[in-house]
Amino acid sequence: MYEISIQNVTKRYDDQLALDNVSLRIEEGEIFGLLGPNGAGKTTLIHLLCGLIGMDSGDILIGGRSMKKSPEKLKALIGYVPQEIVLFDTLTVKDNLEYFGRLYHLSGTRLKEKIQSALAITGLKDHHKQKVKKMSGGMKRRLNIACAILHDPKILVLDEPTVGVDPQSRNHILEAIREMNRTQKMTVLYTSHYMEEAEALCDRLMILDLGKELVQGTKTEIIRTVTNESVVEILTDYLPTGITEAFQEVPGVKKASVRDGKIHLIVDSSDPIVEKAVRLLDGLEVKVRNLSVDNPTLETVFLSITGKALRD
Amino acid sequence: MFDSVWKATGAIFSKDFKVIKSQGFSTLLLFLFLLALGLLYGLMYQNVFDQNIHWTPLPVFIFDETGSSEPGFAEDLLSPDRFPFIELHKAFSSLDFEEGLANQKNAVGLLIKEEEGQTKIYWRSVGEKSIEKNILFQAIEKGVEEALWHTRTYAILGPRAADFMTEWEILAARPLIREVPREDIRVLSSLEYYLISLFTGFCILFTTEFVRDREQRLIARSFTAGIRKSTLYWSNFLSNFVLVFAVALVYFTIVFGIFLRIPVPLGPFFGAVIVQAMVVSAFQSLLGGVCKNRKVELVISLLALFTMLYLGGAFFPVEVMALERIAEFMPNFQLFKLYEGLVLGHPGLDATRLGILFAQSAVMALVGWFVFKKSEVL
Ligand SMILES: Nc1ncnc2c1ncn2[C@@H]1O[C@H](COP(=O)(O)OP(=O)(O)O)[C@@H](O)[C@H]1O
Ligand SMILES: [Mg+2]
Numbered sequence: 135m136y137e138i139s140i141q142n143v144t145k146r147y148d149d150q151l152a153l154d155n156v157s158l159r160i161e162e163g164e165i166f167g168l169l170g171p172n173g174a175g176k177t178t179l180i181h182l183l184c185g186l187i188g189m190d191s192g193d194i195l196i197g198g199r200s201m202k203k204s205p206e207k208l209k210a211l212i213g214y215v216p217q218e219i220v221l222f223d224t225l226t227v228k229d230n231l232e233y234f235g236r237l238y239h240l241s242g243t244r245l246k247e248k249i250q251s252a253l254a255i256t257g258l259k260d261h262h263k264q265k266v267k268k269m270s271g272g273m274k275r276r277l278n279i280a281c282a283i284l285h286d287p288k289i290l291v292l293d294e295p296t297v298g299v300d301p302q303s304r305n306h307i308l309e310a311i312r313e314m315n316r317t318q319k320m321t322v323l324y325t326s327h328y329m330e331e332a333e334a335l336c337d338r339l340m341i342l343d344l345g346k347e348l349v350q351g352t353k354t355e356i357i358r359t360v361t362n363e364s365v366v367e368i369l370t371d372y373l374p375t376g377i378t379e380a381f382q383e384v385p386g387v388k389k390a391s392v393r394d395g396k397i398h399l400i401v402d403s404s405d406p407i408v409e410k411a412v413r414l415l416d417g418l419e420v421k422v423r424n425l426s427v428d429n430p431t432l433e434t435v436f437l438s439i440t441g442k443a444l445r446d
Numbered sequence: 447m448f449d450s451v452w453k454a455t456g457a458i459f460s461k462d463f464k465v466i467k468s469q470g471f472s473t474l475l476l477f478l479f480l481l482a483l484g485l486l487y488g489l490m491y492q493n494v495f496d497q498n499i500h501w502t503p504l505p506v507f508i509f510d511e512t513g514s515s516e517p518g519f520a521e522d523l524l525s526p527d528r529f530p531f532i533e534l535h536k537a538f539s540s541l542d543f544e545e546g547l548a549n550q551k552n553a554v555g556l557l558i559k560e561e562e563g564q565t566k567i568y569w570r571s572v573g574e575k576s577i578e579k580n581i582l583f584q585a586i587e588k589g590v591e592e593a594l595w596h597t598r599t600y601a602i603l604g605p606r607a608a609d610f611m612t613e614w615e616i617l618a619a620r621p622l623i624r625e626v627p628r629e630d631i632r633v634l635s636s637l638e639y640y641l642i643s644l645f646t647g648f649c650i651l652f653t654t655e656f657v658r659d660r661e662q663r664l665i666a667r668s669f670t671a672g673i674r675k676s677t678l679y680w681s682n683f684l685s686n687f688v689l690v691f692a693v694a695l696v697y698f699t700i701v702f703g704i705f706l707r708i709p710v711p712l713g714p715f716f717g718a719v720i721v722q723a724m725v726v727s728a729f730q731s732l733l734g735g736v737c738k739n740r741k742v743e744l745v746i747s748l749l750a751l752f753t754m755l756y757l758g759g760a761f762f763p764v765e766v767m768a769l770e771r772i773a774e775f776m777p778n779f780q781l782f783k784l785y786e787g788l789v790l791g792h793p794g795l796d797a798t799r800l801g802i803l804f805a806q807s808a809v810m811a812l813v814g815w816f817v818f819k820k821s822e823v824l
Contacts, residue, residue, distance in 0.1 A: 184670045187821060209672035220667045222461065222659075224468040229461070236457035237671040239450075265468070285671075 135197045136211060136288040136321055137162045138183070143192035145178055145345075152178040154345040155192070160323060160338075162288075165315050167336030168325040169432065171442075175345040176325040177217055180293050183323070184214045196289070210238070213287030217294050219274045223267040227258055227277055230266060231284060238285035245284075252280040255310050272303025279307065283314065290314065291323045296331060308335055329432040341436060348439050353432065357403070360435045363388065364403040367396050368411060369424040380418070384410050403429055451684075454677050459685040462655050466689070477693070481700060501531035504578040505553040508536055509543035512560045523589040524582075531578050547572055554579055556586075640701045641722075641778050641785070656682045656734030657743045666823040675820045683731045683811060690730075691723035698722075710788045714795050718784050721795075721803050725777045728807035728814075735814025738822065754778045777806050 138160040145153040153175045160166040168176050181187045183194055185205040194201040196208045221230050231249045235241075240248055253259045256276040266274060275295060283290065292311070296304045308331065314320045326332045332339055333353055341348040341356070349356045373392060381390035381397065386405030391398050401407045408427060415422055436442075466473050506524060524532055537543035547555045552573030559566050567586065571579060600607045659665050668678060698719055702710055729750070737743035758776035773779040780803050787796050 181824065186666055186669060186824060206672045206674065209670055212670065214667070214670040216663065216667060218663060220663045222465060222664065224465055225461070229464050233457055233461045234667075234671065236453065236460075237668055237673055239453060241453075281667075 135162055137197065138289065138321065138323070139195040139198075140179070140183070141193050141195065143179070143182060143194065144190045145175075145182060145187070146190055151345050153182075153189075156342070156345070156347055157192075158340055158347070158350060160321060162321050163315070163319045164338060165311070165322040165324060165336045167332035167339040168323060168342060169327065169329065169332050169339055169436075170325075170342035171327055173344070174327075174342040176342060177293055178345075179342075180214070180291055180323070180325065183291060184212055185209050210285065211288045213282035213285065213290045215279050215282045215290070215292040215295050217297070219271075219278050221266045221274065221277060221281065224265065226263055226265050227253070227269075227280075228262045230277060230281055231262075234281040235284045240284060248284045248286075252283050255283065255313065256280040257306050257310075270300070270303075271298050272300045272306075275299050276303060276307060276310075279310065286318065287320070289321045289323065293325050294327065295324075296326065296328065304331075311335065329436070333432055339432070341432065341439075343436075343440055349435065354404075356432065357430050357435055360438045361430050362403050364401050364407075364430060365428040366399040366401055366407060366411065367393075367424075367426045367428070368399075368415070368422060369396050370415060371421045371423060373397070374418055374420060377418075377420075380414060381411070384414060386410070450673070451677050451681055454673055454681040455684045458678075458681045459688055462685050462689060465655060477697075480697065502552075502576065502578060503533050504531050504576070504582065505533045505535060505546075505550050506582070507543055507546045507553060507555045508534065508558070509538075509540060509555075510558040511540070512558060512565060523585060529582065529585070532582070552576070554582060640698070640705075641781055656686070656730070657737050657740050660734065660737075660823055661739040663824065669820060669823065675818065676815070679731065679735070679815050679818055682734060683727055686727035686730045687723055690726045691720060694719050694722050694726070708789055714788055717795050718781070718788060721784065721800065722781055724807045725781065725803055725810075728810040729777070732810040732814035735816070735818035758782070774802070775806075777803060780806070 140156060140158045143153055143156050144151070156175070156179065158166075168179065170176055178187070182189050183201070185201055185208070196211060199208060201208055222233065225233075228249065231252060232245065235245045235248060249262075250259075253262055256279055258273065258276055258280060261269065261273060264273075266277065269277070275298075279292070279295060290311070295307055299307065311322055311324065312335070315322050324332065324336060336353075338350070338352050339356060340350040349359055351359075373395070377397060378390045378392060381387050381399060384407070386402045386407050387399050388402065389400040399407065399411070408425065412422060412425075508521065508524075521534065521536070524534055526532060526534070535546055537546055543555060543557065547553055547570065550572050553571075555568075555570035555572070557568040557570065559568065567590070569583065569586075596611070599611065603610055656665070659668075665678065669675075695716075698715075702708055702715070733743050733747060737746060754776050755778075757772050758779040780799050784795055784799050784803070787799075
C-alpha cells in the first residue's frame with residue numbers, strides 16, 4: 135500500500151511559519167490537489183514529502199513507513215517534478231533521461247524501454263535528440279515530468295507543472311497525468327494556483343493559505359462548506375408577465391427575478407435546473423436566446439474564506 | 447554502498463563528459479587558452495631572468511683622504527668583476543677628484559674622509575639618476591654593513607673570529623645555493639606556470655559541474671532519486687578525477703614533449719599526473735562542497751589561486767622570499783617539486799612529497815564533504 139499520510143506537519147524558516155500543523159491523507163490511486171496562492175506553502179510541503187528538507191514537528195508516512203526513518207527507500211517510490219525546470223540544458227532530451235534513469239539504477243535495455251515509454255507519455259518522441267536549451271517552455275515542462283516517471287513511481291508529485299505553458303502542452307500534461315493515474319494506478323499529488331485546472335483534474339483537494347489548511351475534501355464538499363447556490367441567467371426574446379412567479383414555483387429555485395432584461399435565478403447547485411427552465415419557457419412559447427449557469431467555483435470559495443482573490 | 451557509488455559515478459561521469467562534449471568548440475578553445483597561458487607565463491618568467499640589460503658605463507671617481515696605502519675598501523667592493531659597467535678612476539688629490547667629476551656629464555664620486563675619529567664615505571652624483579647608480583649605491587650600503595659586521599666580530603671575538611667567520615659563511619650560504627644548472631632552473635620556472643595554469647583552467651575556465659548543478663538545483667533533484675549525500679559527493683569526486691586526469695595527461699604530454707622538450711621517465715610521469723589529478727579534483731570537490739553558486743566559487747577559487755601563486759613560488763622564487771616553510775603547504779609547490787624531481791632525473795617520486803599531497807587532497811576533499819549539507823542544495 136502506498137497511501138500518504140501527512141500528520142501535523144509544521145515547518146519554519148527562521149521566524150516564518152511556512153507550514154502550520156498541516157494534516158492530510160492521500161489514498162492510493164487518488165489524484166489529490168494542493169491549491170493555494172504563491173507563498174501558501176505548497177512547495178514546502180512537497181519538499182518535505184520528497185525528503186529534501188526536514189520538518190520541525192509531525193511526520194509523513196508512506197504506506198505506514200515514516201519518511202524520517204527510511205527516507206532513501208521511500209524516495210525511490212516517488213517521482214518528483216520540481217516547480218522550476220531542473221534539467222541539463224546543454225544536453226539532449228535523451229541524455230537528461232539517461233542521467234536520471236541511471237540515478238534510479240536503471241541500465242541497459244530496461245533503461246531504453248523506460249525512456250521510450252516516458253517519451254511516449256509526455257509526447258516527446260520526435261524530440262529525443264533535441265537539446266533542452268533549444269526547446270520551448272512547454273516542451274521543457276514535459277521533459278521535466280518525463281525525468282520523474284522513468285522508475286515507475288507509485289507516487290507522482292507535481293509542483294505547478296503547467297506554469298507558463300502553452301495550451302497544447304498544458305492539455306498534454308493534464309492528459310498524461312490522467313493516463314498514468316488510470317493505467318498504472320499511480321497516486322498523484324498535484325499543486326497549482328490555477329483553480330480550474332485543479333477542479334478538473336483532482337478527486338480531492340486541499341486549499342492552503344499562509345501555511346494553514348483552509349478546507350479539504352472533494353470539490354463539491356469544499357464548495358458546500360461555503361455555499362450551495364448557483365446563479366442562472368436566461369436571455370429570452372420577450373418577457374411574459376408573471377414569469378418570475380412561474381419560476382418561483384419550480385422546485386430547486388430559491389429566488390427568481392428580472393435583472394437587466396434577463397431572468398435571474400438563484401438555485402440549489404446540486405439541482406439540475408436548466409432542463410426544467412427550458413421546458414417551462416417552451417410551454418410559454420418563449421424562445422431562449424442565451425443561458426448561463428454560474429456555478430460557484432473553488433475561486434469563489436477561496437474568495438469567500440480569505441476575502442482575497444487567489445491570484446493576488 | 448560501493449555498487450551504488452560506482453553506478454552513480456557512471457551516471458555523473460557520462461553526464462559531465464557529455465556536457466563538456468556538448469560545449470565542444472568552446473572546450474577546445476579553453477584548452478588551447480590553457481596552453482597559451484602556460485606558455486605565456488613561462489616566457490615571461492624566462493625573459494625576466496634572461497634579460498641582457500644594456501649597461502651604460504658609469505665613471506666612478508674615488509678619493510681616499512685617509513691616505514691608506516693598501517687597496518681601500520671601496521675599490522675592493524667595486525671591482526670590475528662584480529660591476530661590469532664601472533669605470534674606476536682613482537684620484538690622488540682633492541683637486542684631481544673635483545676636476546675629474548666636473549668634466550663628466552654622468553658620474554659618481556666617492557669621497558672617503560676621516561672625521562671625528564670615524565671613516566665616512568660621501569656620495570656625489572653628477573647627472574641623472576640611473577639604474578647603474580642605484581645598484582652601486584645599494585652595493586656600497588651592503589658593503590659597509592658587511593665591513594661593520596666583520597670589524598665588530600673581530601673586535602669581540604679576537605683570535606676566535608677567523609673560525610667563526612668560516613663557519614658562519616658556510617651556514618649563511620646554504621639556503622641560497624642551489625646546485626641546479628641554470629638551464630634547468632629556467633625550465634622549472636616555467637613549469638611552475640604550467641601547473642598554475644592547469645589549476646586556473648579547472649577553477650575558472652572549465653568550472654566544476656558540481657557547483658553549476660548545485661546552483662541549478664540539479665543536485666537537489668538528484669537527491670530525490672534516493673541517492674545518499676556521500677554517494678553523490680564521492681561520485682562527483684571520482685568523475686572529476688577521471689576528467690582532470692585525461693586533460694592533465696594530454697596537457698603535460700604537450701608541455702613536456704613540445705614546449706619544454708625534456709625527456710622524463712614514463713612511470714613516474716604517469717604517477718605525477720595521477721597525483722596532480724587527485725589534487726585538482728579534491729580542490730574541485732572542496733569548492734563544490736563549500737560554494738552554493740558559481741559566483742562564490744569564482745571568488746574563492748581566485749583567492750586560493752593567488753595564494754598559491756604568491757606563496758607557492760610562482761611569482762617569486764620561494765628561496766628568495768624565505769617562504770619555503772609556508773610554500774610546503776601549497777599543493778602547487780609540492781607538485782612542482784614532484785615534477786622537478788622528474789626533470790632532474792631523481793629515481794621515482796619523492797615519498798614525502800607524495801605523502802604531503804595525499805594528505806592535502808584528503809583534507810580538501812573531506813572538508814568539502816563535511817561542509818556539504820544536503821539541506822543546502824535548494
Ligand atoms: N528556503 C526558504 N527560506 C526561507 N523562507 C522560505 C524558503 N522557502 C520558502 N520560504 C517561505 O515559505 C513560505 C512558503 O513558500 P512555498 O512553499 O514556496 O509556497 P508556494 O509553493 O505555495 O508558493 C513563503 O512565505 C516563502 O517565502
Ligand atoms: Mg511553490
